[in-house]
Each structure stands twice: as structure tokens, then as C-alpha cells.
Amino acid sequence: MSSNPLILHEQFNDQVFSGLYNGDEISVRQRSLMFDWQQRNDTWGTPLLAILSGNLWEAPDWMFHRKVALTRWAMSLGARPDHHAPLKCEWWIEFPWEDLVLGGTSAVSLVSNALHLGAENDYPHNSLAMHRLRVFREVLAAATFAPTMHRVDVRASVPQLWEMILKDTNSSDFEFVDTLRRRAQTALGVGRSRLLDQSGRALAVCAVVKDSKLQNGDSLTLHLSQVQACATDSAFAAILGDGSVVTWGGADKSGDSSAVQDQLKNVQQIQASRSAFAAILGDGSVVTWGESDYGGDSSAVQDQLKNVQQIQAAGNAFAAILGDGSVVTWGSAHHGGDSRAVQDQLKNVRQIQSNEYAFAAILGDGSVVTWGAAGYGGASGAVQDRLKNVQQIQACVTFDGGAFAAILGDGSVVTWGDAGSGGDSSAAQDQLKNVQQIQVSSGAFAAILGDGSVVTWGHAAYGADTGAVQHQLKTVQQVQASSRVGGFAFAAVLHSGAVVTWGDADCGGDSTAVQDQLTNVSQIQATCRAFAAILENGSVVTWGDADYGGDSGFVQEQLKNVQQIQSSCRAFAAILGDGSVVTWGDADYGGDSSGVQDQLKNAEQIQASNCAFVAILGNGFVATWGGAAYGGNSSSLQDHLRVTSSGSVLAHVAVLQEACPKLPAIKSRSSHGDIVREEVPYSWAAMKHFTSLLYCGCFAEGLQIYEGDCSTLVELADAAICFSAQALIPMLAMHLRCQLQQASFGPICSFALRHGHDSLLEDCRYFARRFYHEDMGSQSWDAFHQSLPSSVQRFLRAEVSSEHRFAE
Secondary structure, eight states, X not given: OOOOHHHHHHHHHHHHHHHHHHTOHHHXXXXXXXXXXXXXXXXXXXXXXXXXXXXXXXXXXXHHHHHHHHHHHHHHTTOOTTOBOOTTOOOEEEOSSOEEEOTTOBHXXXXXXXXXXXHHTTOOTTSHHHHHHHHHHHHHHXXXXXXXXXXXXXXXXXXHHHHXXXXXXXXXXXXXXXXXXXXXXXXXXXXXXXXXXXXXXXXOTTSBTGGGTOOXXXXXXXXXXXXXXXXXXXXXXXXXXXXXXXXXXXXXXXXOOGGGGGGOOSEEEEEEOSSEXXXXXXXXXXXXXXXXXXXXXXXXXXXGOOSEEEEEEOSXXXXXXXXXXXXXXXXXXXXXXXXXXXXXXXXXXXXXXEOSSEEEEEETTSOEEXXXXXXXXXXXXXXXXXXXXXXXXXXXXXXXXXXXXXXXXXXXEEEEEOGGGTTOOGXXXXXXXXXXXXXXXXXXXXXXXXXXXEEEEEOGGGTTOOTTTGGGXXXXXXXXXOOSTTOOEEEEEETXXXXXXXXXXXXXXXXXXXXXXXXXXXXXXXXXXXXXXXXXXXXXXXXXXXXXXXXOGGGGGGXXXXXXXXXXXXXXXXXXXXXXXXXXXXXXXXXXXXXXXXXXXXXXXXXXXXXXEEEEETTSOEEEEEOGGGTTOOXXXXXXXXXXXXXXXXXXXXXXXXXXXXXXXXXEEOTTSOEEOOOOOOXXXXXXXXXXXXXXXXXXXXXXXXXXXXXXXXXXXXXXHHTTOTTTHHHHHHHHHHXXXXXXXXXXXXXXXXXXXXXXXXXXXXXXXXXHHHHTTSHHXXXXXXXXXXHHHHHHHHHHHSHHHHTO
């Protein structure tokens, strides 16, 4: 019996919203491809409001940092901080000083209002809740200046450029859209992109312009997106801005996609096994390449791979969930690539987990179906009757076996697979109650319970024996295991910010040498045999095997203001606050980045294979280092790897200046501090700044936003609207909301009235209502009202004249 597609869609959305609310990053990322990040939901409001509403103000630090990361990531996929929840949304957020309903609010207005109310109620400025609200305000504001997807209106932004692009189009009946796209890319100085028509439809690059019904003067859009990188053990694959793919590295075949290159178009997502890749295209079909024994050949099931929603990779095989909830598998038959024995059971599949050689699928009713190598958990018959109402599954793999652990709805745990790899939890079964999350090493499991204690099972020498530290494992917030096969230790971060370690001492299970330094730890990353902890002050503490990154002494002075750390098997790479990168560990595994150090500036993210790293940079390039045969050398592909992420598009100032020699003047300050207001042509510096805004979607260095004045922002927003720079308007409006207060109300409300900006006007109404109710009839209200521009005064009189509006 088939399921109702509408119900399935609603269930899917609810799962993503629930994941955002609970900070379940893994669950959200698995479903992100098919999720509409700009949707408004009657229950949850918007994606960003769902993140904010999860009692964030009393959550442990690790959950707060996870939700901050989720917020940035959701915005990079299109979630808008200025999108308002439906008025019928009745979800409440509890703050220590007041409860706020989501209905009618946006993420940015909610945070601003909460801060405003907290201050009004004299809530301590340095309290945890106020601090976290301020952090979120900065995240919501700053992230919009670095979108991974933004649009540049070619005609409206640079009219003469559009005429140049279409100059010869009508003279040829055989002009291809791809030629038009390349002209626009060259003229704008951008990398690979998609060309959209006025309705937002992507134009086929192989189509003839005449057949695409384009006319001279039509407004087209270049759609730019950030590179996404994925790695096998020895190669990388990157999705470029136009949806094409480039690959490099690979001591095996996975680094060579030439055989399927013509099929790799409009790619949405890539997954990797140990030596093969699988790409989901925009139409739901799949393209694979790499070693056939590892899933690089999907020809046997190609006709079944339609409407694919997500793909899960094991070491040697892939499993794809289709739109109807069924599953298609391929790769090594004995290691999960053949699911025919359970095919009739694989219906209404919700998610799939895997280890090296087996898969476990959670169905819509909470039951589980497994397949693959029995010694790795591919056979769950012994516990099948207990696998009910399963919420999530974790997988473990060792040198000679593997296992799975499932958390049930009541907080208990069911395990199966190789006993020596953690498949037998009987010795700890009576303790496994109210389990919140599970982490795995190479041979052991560690479960965090609701009271913050930890229960372990599996191979004693690989982290299952916590006897020496069990009394310290209280108020545990997160647990990190040494990574990949061969990692035999755990590290737990406590609520106090201290760290407790156990397992193989040579793999980082003994941190006594640095214990006094491990205070105020915010997050931990691991290689196979070492750990690196980021402290709240941005410094780093390392321990474990020195050859695997356990000794950062040579770079310790550089490890300041660290934002994130990534690891290969034997090395670490840290991104600092200024976008530079510091590496340490085994040089052959990426521990030495000196060969590309001059390129490692403004790094936005880092990905790793076993032996190499790739950094996506803000200057429009990708830098790689580590084992050359394993993806550490991409020099032959640099022309293809140029990306168009935030800040990476080179501003063609001369082109813009020729097309638009005069723009509305930006308010500036003289050397004496007084404000200069003159309608004059832009200076070269101002032109460069506006161009950076137009093409990069981010503020150029040197611009200062004067808090409480905000006129610079207003005039930039005026310029953006004047020249239809659609990518900038919501970003600038968002920042105006963040500065909405008594001193800035006049210019912000005036801007909203001038351009009919409804959502910003709604925020102005809300602010005015609160201020009017608190000070109605007082001198402060009268003085405030008289200080405003006449248009704003008329707006407020219309609001005040209907008392019921303020009583809402």
C-alpha cells in the first residue's frame, strides 16, 4: 500500500524542523537537499525560528555552539533571518524575563525584541541568556553578508553591460545560451554559474538563445553558489557554482571522473565510499564513478535510480532512498551492495546508517531493516523483536568486525553485530536508560545519559573501560572519539568546560600532561590517535601521539582565535579568526601547509581525506596540501576550481563606473567628525565599496557602521534599491532591523515608507507600539515624535489615531 505523498512531505518537513529544534545536525544535513529553507510553517514558524526556540538560553554550551553552527549553515542554504512566521503560529519561546510567541515575528526581530525586553526588565547585561542573544544577533547579521548563494541582476546592475552581452545575439540564429552565460561571466569577472530567466527558471546551456524566447532587454540572473567538497580515502570531488563537478587526487580511480564528465551537470549533492563517488542530479538521477568494487559502477541498477532523495555510503557500497521510501543499493554485494534479501521490507524508509560493510535502515514505523556482512551488523535477527520505535542508530567498525547501537523512544539501547566491536551490550544493559546520544571509537561505544553520566561497552582496551575515571564522568555535555579505524580513545567535555579522557593512552586516552590547561573547552576534534581542544579564548590544547598531531608545540604561538579545526588521519588544520590556516601533525598527511601558506588567506571551510586537506577560500580559489596522490595537489585544476562564494567575485569597478557614473551619495564623516551630506559623484573608493557590495554581497574593509546613527546603512540601502541590486536589499534591511532603536527610528522608518518595505515597516510599528504604550502622554513621547521626519510623524499619527492598533 503506497503512502500519501502529501503526508510523507509533511512528515519530512516535520523531521527537519524537529532536528533544527533539537540541534540534531546529522539528521538535518541528511535531509537538507530536499528541504525548502525559505518555507514558513504554521507550527514551527521558519527554519531559523525552530533553531532559536529550543530552550537555547539554558542549554549546555556544546548545544549552543551546535545551534550557532546550524544557524550559519541553514542561512548558507537559503534560510532567511527576515522571514516572518505565519500569524497562526502559536509556538512560544520562554525567556527568563518574558515569553514571546513566534507568530508574526522573524528570527532577527525576535532576537532584537528579546534583547530590548531583557534590558527593559533590568535583566543583567552579562547574563548567559543576554550574551547568547547578542551572539545570535551578530550571527544573523554577519552571515547575511556572506551568503553562499546570491544573485546579480545583469541588466539592472550594469545596463550597458547587458547591452554589450546581447549585442550580437539577434544576428545569429545559432547563438547558444552557454555562449551568453560565458560572456556574462567574463564581463562580471565571476566563475562558473547558472543563467536564469526572468521567472527564475534555469536556462539549458545547450539551448539556442532564439529557442529560449529571450529578447533584448530581458533581465537575466547569474546564480552563484559556493563550492561543496567531498572526499574518499584518497581523492576529492567538488561541486562548482554551475552544478558541474571536478575531481582530483586518487591513487585509485575515484579521482578521475572523465568517463562520466558529460553527465555531471546540475549536481545537487555528492556522497563518497572509500574509493568511489555517487552524485545526485537535479532531476533525481544518480551518476557514479571510481572503483567498481566500492560502488563506482551503478549500471546494474541505473534504471531504478530515479527521484533519489538521499544517499548513504558504506565502505564498499551505496544505498539510495527514493521518493517513495524504497531503497536501491549497489557496490560490493557481500558488503551491503546487494539488498535483494530484504528488498520487500525496505518500504517507507526514513533514514539509513552504515559502517564499513553493512547498512541499517529505520522505517517510518520505527522498526529496523539490516543487510550486508553479518559480522559487521548486517544481520539483526537476534534482536529484531526489540527494534521498535527506534529514534537513531550509531555504527562502529574495527579491524575485524562492526556493530550497531540503536536508541529507542524510551531512551533504552539495542545493540547487534560483532560482540568484540560493541555488538553485545548485555553487561551494561541495566544502566542504559534515558540515553541522549552515543559516540563510537574503533571498538567501543559511549552513551551519554540524561543525568550527564556515561555508560560504555565494547572492547575494554579501546575505550569500553571507564573504571579509572567513572567518578569524574558527571554533567558530560559531549563526547569525542579518536577518529577512523585505529582510534581507541574518548574525550568528554563536562559542563564546567573541563575534559575527562579514557581508553588507549597512546591514542589520547591519557591527558594528564595537559590536564591543567583543559579548562573552558568549547569543542574537541580528533585524528586517529590524538585530540585537539579549542578553548573559549580561541587557543588550542593537544595531546596523544605526537606523530598524529598530539604535539602542537611548533605552532602553539600561532594558534590564537581559532574558529574551527578539521583533521585527516594524522594531522590537524585550524582556521583562525582572520581566515588564515595553521597546520600540524604528519607532513605526508597534511600537517605541513608551508607550500601553500601564501594562498591560505580568508579560508571559509576545510575538508579532509585520509591524507590531505582542501580549503575553500574567500578569494575565489581552492588550496590543497598533503599527500599529492591522495588529493593534496590540485594545481592542474585551479582554473576550474575558481569559486564564487562570499567575497570571491572580483569587483569590476571600471565597468560599473562607466555604466553608473553618479549614484546617491553615501553619508561620510569629515576629519572633525561632522556629517557631510552632498549629492556628488562617487569617489573611486566609494565606487569600489559599492561594487564590492553589489558583486560580493559583503562589506569592503574600512566601512564603519555608526551605531545609533545608521544613516550610512540607510543610504547604502537606497543605492541598492535604486540600482535593483536585489542581493543586497534584504541584507541591508536586516542590519537596519538590528539597529532599530529610539535614536535610529526616524531614518529607518523613513526608508521603509519611502520604498514600501512591508516587513521593515511591521518592525517599526511594533517598536512604536511598545514605546507609545510605555510613554504615552509623557514628554519623552512628544519629544520623540517631534524629532522625526514629517512623513514618519504622519505614519505615527495614523497609527496612534486608531487606539486598537496599539492595543493588539
